[in-house]
Amino acid sequence: MFTKKRLLGGLALATGAAIALTGCSSSDAPAPGEAQEFDPNEKVELDLAFWGDETRAGFYNEAIEAFNEEYPNITVKPQFLDFAGFWEKRQTEAAGGGLPDVMQFDYSYLRQYGENNLLLDLGPYLGEEIKTDAIPESAVKIGVVGDKTVGLPTSTNAWAMFQNTALADELGVGVFPDGGSYEEYEQWIADATEAGGGEAWGAGDFTGVIQFFELYKRSQGEDLFTEEGEANFTEEELADFWTMGQEIRDGKGITTQEAVEYDPVGAFASGDLVAEMTWDNFGAGYLAQLPEEYQDLTITAPPVWEEGAKDLYLKPSMLHTISAKTEHPAAAAVLVDFLVNSPKVGEIFGTNRGLPVSQTQLDGADLDELSTKVRDYEASIADRLGDAPPVPIAAYGSLEQKFRSLGEDLGHGLKTPEEAAAEFFVELDAAINN
Incomplete structure (x- = not known):
């Protein structure tokens, strides 16, 4: 067994015209600003949506298996599409109010979905279900839209x-x-x-x-x-x-x-x-x-x-977000924490999603020569790094x-x-x- 750890953050570049999105909170979910208590004995199903290729899909399947070793009562159902198909489906779901519980997310869409109240405010779960002590504070700020933390990065680049x-x-x-x-x-x-x-x-x-x-x-x-x-x-x-x-x-x-x-x-x-x-x-x-x-x-x-x-500044290669309408926000937060902080996930993904933002996950990754150069480069520019710009x-x-x-x-x-x-x-x- 291994201990779950930290998380947070922000980026990517994508998309053209804005889409009209509206959202509302699930009647079963806690009120905004309140945290649902996590019950490890409750049997829960969560959808996890991501984009990528077959290699990344395999990595996510391995990560889900590792997650279930620690949280056997949470069933994670992966949804995998290419980048374009992923966002087409999210737009359709957003219009109908049915986004997946947990989503791999692109920075370019964060303001769009965040300002339309489609993403859960992660604030009540930070430091508890979602650990932040292994994440740079500047990375934590990247996922803030308005006054809410709606996304946490898996990885960064500069x-x-x-x-x-x-x-x-x-x-x-x-x-x-x-x-x-x-x-x-x-x-x-x-x-x-x-x-x-x-x-x-x-x-x-x-x-x-x-x-x-x-x-x-x-x-x-x-x-x-x-x-x-x-x-x-x-x-x-x-x-x-x-x-x-x-x-x-x-x-x-x-x-x-x-x-x-x-x-x-x-x-x-x-x-x-x-x-x-x-x-x-x-x-x-x-x-x-x-x-x-x-x-x-x-x-x-x-x-x-x-x-x-x-x-x-450090920008997120990608982020994880949670639907504002999820019926299981605490369990979803536990999954996000695992995907961002777990050393086991670092071992599985390496730098497939970018250089891990969490030090605990980075410690678990087996870096090749180029990835080591990237890690050393980002460490070398510490004195030149400022806060990330506002969400695009x-x-x-x-x-x-x-x-x-x-x-x-x-x-x-x-x-x-x-x-x-x-x-x-x-x-x-x-x-x-x-």
Whole structure:
């Protein structure tokens, strides 16, 4: 037997238009803010819904078996779909008031479902059925919508820079060091690109992805959006930011035109780009594509805009939530605790769901070389980590894609930064006000 432990947290990126959702509380459930007492002798059935592939489904089946060794009176019925099918079914269930008891959840949908009272307030169960002492406080806060904790992360990731160590050495530039400025980074890109002679490049235009704009704003002490879901930046600020990437687009790094030739694998995964910034859980995908001679990846922090800024943060790879209408909230909370905190679950899943957010679960995971690098990277940026931003607005997914497509237009010379910013604000206004 092993002891159940801790939990909490927050992220992922998904979805376009908001859906009209309404929810109400089950008449059998405790009143809001009250906890139902857990009775381990009561026979209970819980639905557990998740997305993923057959490998993940197998892991969940193993985890359920381990859970039943400790809680034999709770029968867990798994529901497994791919990502798109999962959310189509949840939308249908939400409209009809019948969400599963426990759900694997995507961060992009958390505000939508939380603000419509479809998710249980986990607050009354924190520290009791759901242990939190092995979870960083910053991770606990990630699942808060309004004044309620409606989701707890299974795992976290952070924005990072992956570097092809061997290619950096071949080009004579070495890996870009931690703590370097963006001005130094742009020069490093130019040096690597020149050394590559049209066959390899330093990096691409970092201004074409919304997460870089987010880091830029956070370096100034501000998030992209307020707690109320309003934009926290101006059209002029966005145009100025997009202007920063002009030198790279003019030939000092890989251009959009060159990058298109590498679709769908990408220049970095093909072994022709030294550095790429993305979430730190993307490493396994890179290794699956990179040529054998380029399997050594270095993971460093993004360049620095402002010394001492808390621009980085941990986001959830995924979360667990409980339906507000579950008839067994205490038993559901016990299941969530097990899925997030149990060392046995860490042993079963490893980093399949990302780097475990709970230290007890992380201790149970058998980390491979890359996962160890990710763990060490997240530990190395502790002084640079700030609180996670407010839960994404409902239309964040569509805005993220619009930002990327406008970045591509800039790379092709189809728009000026001012024109692109004006177009983005048209969509932003519609997303916020509709």
